[in-house]
Amino acid sequence: MESYEILCRIGEGAHGVVFKAKHIQSGYHVALKKIALRKIEDGIPNNILREVKTLMSLEEHPNIVRLFEVFPHGMGFVLVFEFMLSDLSEVLRNHSILLSEAQIKCYMLMLLQGVSHCHKHNIIHRDLKPANLLLSSSGHLKIADFGLARVHCLAEDRPQYSHQVATRWYRPPELLYGARVYDEGVDLWGVGCILGELINSSPLFPGENDIDQLCCVTRILGTPNEQVWPGLSDLPDYKKITFPELLPIPLHKIVPDAAPLALDLLESFLVYVSKRRLPAVRALIHPYFFSEPIPAHHTQLPSPRTLPKRDLFQIFSSAEFDPSLLIHPSKIPSHVIAVTTPTQTRKIPKQITSKKSTTDKNSKF
Numbered sequence: 001m002e003s004y005e006i007l008c009r010i011g012e013g014a015h016g017v018v019f020k021a022k023h024i025q026s027g028y029h030v031a032l033k034k035i036a037l038r039k040i041e042d043g044i045p046n047n048i049l050r051e052v053k054t055l056m057s058l059e060e061h062p063n064i065v066r067l068f069e070v071f072p073h074g075m076g077f078v079l080v081f082e083f084m085l086s087d088l089s090e091v092l093r094n095h096s097i098l099l100s101e102a103q104i105k106c107y108m109l110m111l112l113q114g115v116s117h118c119h120k121h122n123i124i125h126r127d128l129k130p131a132n133l134l135l136s137s138s139g140h141l142k143i144a145d146f147g148l149a150r151v152h153c154l155a156e157d158r159p160q161y162s163h164q165v166a167t168r169w170y171r172p173p174e175l176l177y178g179a180r181v182y183d184e185g186v187d188l189w190g191v192g193c194i195l196g197e198l199i200n201s202s203p204l205f206p207g208e209n210d211i212d213q214l215c216c217v218t219r220i221l222g223t224p225n226e227q228v229w230p231g232l233s234d235l236p237d238y239k240k241i242t243f244p245e246l247l248p249i250p251l252h253k254i255v256p257d258a259a260p261l262a263l264d265l266l267e268s269f270l271v272y273v274s275k276r277r278l279p280a281v282r283a284l285i286h287p288y289f290f291s292e293p294i295p296a297h298h299t300q301l302p303s304p305r306t307l308p309k310r311d312l313f314q315i316f317s318s319a320e321f322d323p324s325l326l327i328h329p330s331k332i333p334s335h336v337i338a339v340t341t342p343t344q345t346r347k348i349p350k351q352i353t354s355k356k357s358t359t360d361k362n363s364k365f
């Protein structure tokens with residue numbers, strides 16, 4: 001730990017706190033994930049073991065976050081990652097950013113390159129979502145959070161996997177129906193959801209619970225049956241859930257801003273049968289990426305530095321935040337508006353202002 005100087009706290013995950021730190025010798029910034037074990041006998045949490053094993057086994061790749069080292073510390077240990085400024089969920093939450101088609105293509109290329117690298121090494125990430133796609137100061141997108149990743153077994157007698165993986169909005173239908181045997185298609189569904197979200201600037205399937213999640217999917221793809229999805233009725237939870245017979249809605253009605261080739265790519269990921277989803281390595285040569293507008297260079301992406309502070313978003317969207325306490329702009333004396341920027345005209349209630357100042361340390365920027 002003496003090699004690092006802690007600069008600030010970035011955030012907290014299920015198993016530990018993440019800090020921004022400086023590697024004293026090189027001056028490089030890193031992210032330290034401190035994992036504290038409550039009792040030594042409990043051992044290392046499975047998620048952490050998976051993350052370390054997966055990242056150690058993967059060859060270095062520009063679109064996978066780098067794990068520099070792991071060392072014991074106190075009652076736990078520390079994972080040292082390359083430091084990333086932001087993540088794709090922050091870009092998507094920022095409504096002042098309207099991504100161009102060329103920029104969306106650039107994000108998708110980087111995502112697919114990372115996914116294809118994982119799949120080439122038989123690793124299924126199982127939790128692809130915008131918050132796990134970190135962005136570096138140079139605009140590179142890197143897949144992070146391999147806590148749910150596992151090595152995909154190609155043998156016939158494959159072990160059964162947990163179906164409680166992948167954050168709900170990005171969870172594929174086979175997992176929602178309780179499948180225990182699944183493949184890389186799990187990640188390709190997530191990739192499709194992310195592409196749709198980048199184009200629409202809102203999630204494609206924002207289910208409120210697991211059943212509602214399946215409803216969101218069936219409303220768009222139509223109610224699945226044995227014809228479109230052979231083997232569906234054998235899935236563990238198939239009989240527990242019945243849906244009215246719905247016909248699919250053409251995707252161009254759901255993603256109206258998508259160009260024809262973008263729709264074609266999207267359609268090739270969002271299919272019920274996992275094996276029919278377009279593999280990442282083939283998606284990389286889809287005509288979408290070779291047609292005008294060509295993908296932007298990563299330096300032409302919105303700079304994470306220009307994104308508003310993460311904590312301000314968290315305050316405005318938190319349960320404690322009472323919008324009725326905001327003063328309507330028409331009620332603010334004109335001289336106040338004249339000297340403030342648009343975001344400052346939002347009057348922040350006292351207790352929230354103080355919350356912000358305490359959490360400000362957590363900001364990534």
Ligand SMILES: Nc1ncnc2c1ncn2[C@@H]1O[C@H](COP(=O)(O)OP(=O)(O)OP(=O)(O)O)[C@@H](O)[C@H]1O
Binds near residue numbers: 085086134144
């Ligand atoms: N390499 C990194 N650089 C900068 N920030 C990071 C890095 N890795 C993680 N973070 C940030 O640290 C915070 C905690 O991350 P962590 O991976 O521990 O948990 P999580 O993904 O938020 O949740 P969970 O543990 O449930 O998966 C998040 O805000 C994440 O974006």
